[in-house]
Amino acid sequence: MALSYRMLQIGGQPAGLLGLEELFSALYEEGLTPTQPEIKERLLNGVRQNNFIPKPAVQDYSNALMLEYQRYYQRRRTGKAIVARNYGTWRGYPREQIPWFPTISDDLCNNCGACLDLCAREVFERDENGKIWVAEPFLCMVGCCFCKSVCEPKAILMPGQELLKNYPEKMR
Ligand code: SF4
Ligand code: SF4
Structure with missing residues (x-):
């Protein structure tokens, strides 16, 4: 396999x-x-x-x-990784091959939940200790940076747009 x-x-x-x-x-x-x-x-x-x-x-x-x-x-x-998810493709590449997702700095995050409330894609979750974490990075919309702009302590890191130049549209 x-x-x-x-x-x-x-x-x-x-x-x-x-x-x-x-x-x-x-x-x-x-x-x-x-x-x-x-x-x-x-x-x-x-x-x-x-x-x-x-x-x-x-x-x-x-x-x-x-x-x-x-x-x-x-x-x-929490039972979520047992069923492998299909994250689809982006420009013809499997989504899991595109490193576009938020990373939270533990030192800066105050667990306010603004990112969790904003993102409609279920990328973030709050764990049983109240800590916000990136539970589903590949549900993040490639090219989006919205959550970064609502994070007051600037705890969210996103890749730069230039990263996407490495993924030209694939010929079908
Ligand atoms: S918005 Fe920023 S500070 Fe608030 S929970 Fe999300 S990452 Fe943490
Ligand atoms: S960048 Fe956009 S899609 Fe990705 S986690 Fe943030 S708000 Fe959600």
Whole structure:
């Protein structure tokens, strides 16, 4: 069976990774939580099996993978990641290949909920501790930046529009 493929923002740059869903699923089924000390190495080693991680970028990969696994873990726990969702395509590319979605800075976010109230696409959720998180990044509308403008503490980061130049319309 072909491995899954999707894009992540790593150190501010889009990077395509093979086999991420399979890795996350295996770690989850093994019972590894995002707070266990060995998770960092397990994620990096797992990703290395199907991808190349440049040495100077290891810390950026590690941060992005930890965040992503945390997201996956929360979704699985609430039963959402069990049914694989079809996120559709954009300009002919599978939506999961376009790294366009908000990232919340934990240091700046005050959990006011303005982004959650504004976005009609169910990208954000509030967890059981009242914390706002990006639950469904690939439901975000490519090119939209609305939530960023309502976030008073400027906790929401969005990619720059120039990123979209990397995705010219695909010939059908
Ligand atoms: S609008 Fe900004 S500060 Fe408020 S919950 Fe969303 S990210 Fe956090
Ligand atoms: S950029 Fe637009 S679609 Fe995406 S999360 Fe923000 S408000 Fe929702």
